[in-house]
Amino acid sequence: MLEKYRVTAAVVDLGTQCAALLRTSPEWELACGDRLNAIFLRRDVSGGSRADR
Numbered sequence: 001m002l003e004k005y006r007v008t009a010a011v012v013d014l015g016t017q018c019a020a021l022l023r024t025s026p027e028w029e030l031a032c033g034d035r036l037n038a039i040f041l042r043r044d045v046s047g048g049s050r051a052d053r
Contacts, residue, residue, distance in 0.1 A: 009041050013036065019038055
């Protein structure tokens, strides 16, 4: 679904399965977070960080 709608960022509760999946996915990187929530950014096609742009 994230790919279908071209989602490039996600704010998720760290206690969810979604956070665990994004953390282990090579397509996503953890941009920042605290003890409760995290912001993940989708890596671009080359595998680089979107934050580097």
